Amino acid sequence: MTEQVQNNQFQPNLAFAQTLDQQDPLASFKDAFHIPKQANGENELYFVGNSLGLQPTLTAEYVNEELKKWQTLGVKGHFDCEFPWMPYHEFLTEQSADLVGAKPNEVVCMNSLTANLHFMMVSFYQPTKTRYKILIEDHAFPSDHYAVTSQIKHHGFDPNEALLLIAPRDGEELINHDDIKELIEREGDSIALILLPGVQYYTGQVLDMQRITQWGHAKGIKVGFDLAHAAGNITMQLHDWQVDFACWCSYKYMNSGPGSVAGCFVHERHSSNTNLNRFAGWWGHDKQTRFKMENTFNPIPTAEGWQLSNPPILSLAAIRASLAVFKNAGGMSVLCEKSTRLTNYFEYLLQHELGDLVRIITPSDPAQRGCQLSLTVNIAGKQGKEVFKSLEEAGVTTDWREPNVIRAAPVPLYNSFTDVYHFVRVLKSCLI
Ligand SMILES: *Cc1c(COP(=O)(O)O)cnc(C)c1O
Numbered sequence: 320m321t322e323q324v325q326n327n328q329f330q331p332n333l334a335f336a337q338t339l340d341q342q343d344p345l346a347s348f349k350d351a352f353h354i355p356k357q358a359n360g361e362n363e364l365y366f367v368g369n370s371l372g373l374q375p376t377l378t379a380e381y382v383n384e385e386l387k388k389w390q391t392l393g394v395k396g397h398f399d400c401e402f403p404w405m406p407y408h409e410f411l412t413e414q415s416a417d418l419v420g421a422k423p424n425e426v427v428c429m430n431s432l433t434a435n436l437h438f439m440m441v442s443f444y445q446p447t448k449t450r451y452k453i454l455i456e457d458h459a460f461p462s463d464h465y466a467v468t469s470q471i472k473h474h475g476f477d478p479n480e481a482l483l484l485i486a487p488r489d490g491e492e493l494i495n496h497d498d499i500k501e502l503i504e505r506e507g508d509s510i511a512l513i514l515l516p517g518v519q520y521y522t523g524q525v526l527d528m529q530r531i532t533q534w535g536h537a538k539g540i541k542v543g544f545d546l547a548h549a550a551g552n553i554t555m556q557l558h559d560w561q562v563d564f565a566c567w568c569s570y571k572y573m574n575s576g577p578g579s580v581a582g583c584f585v586h587e588r589h590s591s592n593t594n595l596n597r598f599a600g601w602w603g604h605d606k607q608t609r610f611k612m613e614n615t616f617n618p619i620p621t622a623e624g625w626q627l628s629n630p631p632i633l634s635l636a637a638i639r640a641s642l643a644v645f646k647n648a649g650g651m652s653v654l655c656e657k658s659t660r661l662t663n664y665f666e667y668l669l670q671h672e673l674g675d676l677v678r679i680i681t682p683s684d685p686a687q688r689g690c691q692l693s694l695t696v697n698i699a700g701k702q703g704k705e706v707f708k709s710l711e712e713a714g715v716t717t718d719w720r721e722p723n724v725i726r727a728a729p730v731p732l733y734n735s736f737t738d739v740y741h742f743v744r745v746l747k748s749c750l751i
Contacts (some may be wrong), residue, residue: 321365321718322613327594327663327732329663329667329696330428331558331667331668331671331672332454332739333612333703333737335736336463336736336737336739336740337665337736338735339660339664339736340735340737341656342734343659343736344653345459345648345649345731346347346735347656348644348648348732349733349734349735350376350731350733351375351377351647351733352373352374352375352376352498352574352645352733353373353374353375353376353730354373355373355582357741358726359714361714363715363716364539364714364715364716364738364742364745365716365734365738366715366716366727366728366729366734366738367572367718367726367727367728368574368690368717368728368730368731368732368733368734368744369520369548369552369571369572369690369691369726370571370678370718370719370726371517371570371571371577372551372570372571372572372573372574372575372580372607372641372730372751373574373730373733374574374576375574375640375643375644376541376640377640377643377644378575378576378636378637378640378731380640380736381558381636381637381639381640381643382633382636382640382681383400384713385404385632385633385636386633386638388404389655389691392480395597400687402639403546403633404629404731405474405488405640406638407632407635408427408429408626408630408635409430409620409631410635410639411428411467411635411638411639411642412426412427412428413518414586414642414645414646415582415638415642417427417650417651418550418551418642418650418651419542419546419550419555419557419565419567419571419582419584419643420554420555420556420557420559420560421472421557421558421584421648421743422466422492422558422587422632423586423621424590424591424621424622425557425558425584425585425586425587425590425621425622426583426584426622427582427585427621427622427623427625428569428580428581428582428583428630428635428638429581429583429602429625429626429627429630430580430581430583430627430672431568431578431580431581432462432545432547432566432568432577432581433463433465433466434512434581435464435566435581435582435583435695436462436463436467436524436566437438437466437470437638438583438597438598438625438627439543439564439566439583439585439625440466440512440514440556441465441486441596441597441598441627441702442471442481442585442589442596442597443539443541443543443563443564443589444470444474444482444511444711445511445514446463446471446474446476446511447511447598448510448540448750449508449509450510450539451471451474451481451483451511452480452482452483452506452511453467453470453481453482453483453484453510453511453512453513453514453613454485454502454503454506454510454512454513454514454515454540455467455482455483455484455513455514456485456486456515456516456517457484457485458483458486458487458519459498459516459545459548460516460520460545463514463545465513466604467482467504467514468482476585483502483506483510485498485499485502485515486562487507488557490521492680493519493522493524493680493682494519494743495549496525496526496531499515499531499534500527500530500534502536503535503538503540503691504534507535507537507538507539508538508539509539510535510538510540510671511541512540512541512542512543513535513540513541514541514543514544515528515531515544515545515548516533516545516546516547516548517543517544517545517549517550517553517555517565518546518548518549518552518553518688518689518691518718519549520547520548521702521720521724521726522680522681522682522693522724523548523681523682523683523684523688523689523691523692523693523726523728524635524687524688525553525686525688526544526550528555528557528560528562529556529559529560532560532562532563533551533561535750536561539566541563541568541604542562542565543562543563543564543565544557544562544564545565545566545567545672545711546565546566546567546573546582547563547566547567547568547571548572548689548691549567549689550567550568550569550571550572550573550582550647551572551573551574551645551651552571552572552573552654552658552689552690552729553651553655553689554584554651554690556651557586559588561586562586563585563586563589564583564584564585564586564589565583565584566581566582566584566661567581567582567583567652568581568582569581569582569641571589571674572730574641574644574691574732575619575634575637575638575640575641576637578634579637579638580631580634580635584620584622585625588749590621590622590624591620591621592620593618593620593624593738597624598627599616599618599627600622600626601616601627601628602626602627602628602629602630603619603620603623603624603625603627604616604617604618604660604671604688605618605619610617610627613621615745622749627751628742643674644732645732654731654732657731658689658690658730658731659685661690661729661731661736661739662685662688662689662690662691662692662729663685664736664739665692665694665727665739665743666679666740668685668740668743669692669694669741669746672743672747673743673747675696675697676696676698676750676751677694677696677697677746677750678693678695679693679694680693680694680724681691681693682740689718689728690728690729690730690731691726691727691728692726693720693724693725693726694724694725694726694727695723695724696725696750697724698750701750703719703723703724704719704723705726706725706746706749706750707725709749710745710746710749712723713745713748713749714745715741715745715746721743727742729742
């Protein structure tokens with residue numbers, strides 16, 4: 320059945336939304352999460368899993384296990400128990416790899432997202448006199464912008480010359496892939512690194528990571544992706560696509576809690592290269608000899624070779640709980656099936672109920688978006704930000720991004736078709 324046929328079958332009424340929920344094999348997963356309450360005691364309509372994912376009910380249990388171990392075992396919690404701390408990060412590897420289409424030796428959970436971007440640039444941004452530019456998008460997340468600019472300066476180059484920005488065409492919101500290709504072909508010989516998002520945070524546009532990687536590699540450029548809005552949202556095949564590196568945080572679609580430990584992918588052809596330049600720490604050192612406390616760094620020949628410190632176990636426990644929920648749900652392909660349907664229904668209702676009053680800037684092609692839709696209010700005299708606030712007062716949590724976008728993400732793990740129905744009903748009442 321094509322998407323078109325499915326969309327044609329949608330109906331704009333509550334009974335239909337409830338029927339979709341009844342047919343949804345993932346509907347019960349809503350109960351596996353803590354949903355914040357409104358002042359009146361009812362559940363919020365939570366549409367900001369793209370900003371901070373909700374807490375799985377499993378998380379407290381997993382985190383408490385580690386607190387308990389610390390209480391009862393002290394330092395021995397590193398070794399003689401179930402899920403010992405010493406290799407604790409390894410318990411996350413296989414599932415993290417599955418989520419991004421990687422091999423286990425290509426993935427590690429460590430640090431935070433921006434920190435990992437820096438550590439990856441230490442290895443993959445090694446500019447020369449002739450090849451020193453970094454290509455990012457004009458509307459990159461500020462932290463990425465700062466990180467890249469500071470790396471350029473760190474190497475003694477001028478960001479005005481070395482920072483290459485790709486922007487949507489005048490009057491457009493989305494990045495045109497032809498423009499990316501053209502820019503890479505035109506400037507490629509001077510570009511050292513391409514760092515683009517898997518999913519653009521503002522518009523929700525999915526970039527074609529496979530083709531961008533091919534275009535970059537054809538010009539001898541390293542290609543990395545920021546997957547903050549992609550991990551846990553869309554399916555990816557980082558290994559097969561030959562992506563050089565990627566970084567993501569775990570607190571958005573990955574539901575692992577505010578500021579939780581981030582993920583990092585280093586393609587096997589690099590991760591196995593222990594001569595690759597990097598900033599080193601003892602947790603990246605060969606496990607057999609780590610505690611011999613010798614002075615020569617001998618990196619682990621996997622993504623783990625980029626670890627610096629022994630990691631925060633309480634945070635890793637929260638990730639382990641979240642990964643268990645993803646696994647119980649059947650993994651990304653199952654989630655994406657629902658996600659596509661849920662977001663298509665969301666789009667259908669917005670168009671059916673609100674017509675031109677709201678513009679969706681996210682691509683309409685389901686292959687070019689995840690679950691987020693970015694909306695601008697299109698009514699003379701009505702400010703988007705006021706509408707955002709009215710939604711909030713009515714118990715609908717979305718997020719506002721300057722200059723004028725309301726982002727709303729129905730997350731397949733814990734949002735229902737009925738949630739989407741009520742969202743559009745409330746939005747309509749805020750607009751008309
Ligand atoms: C959320 C997000 C960040 C946040 O960075 P932290 O280091 O986790 O604080 C950075 N970049 C992008 C693209 C994001 O979406």
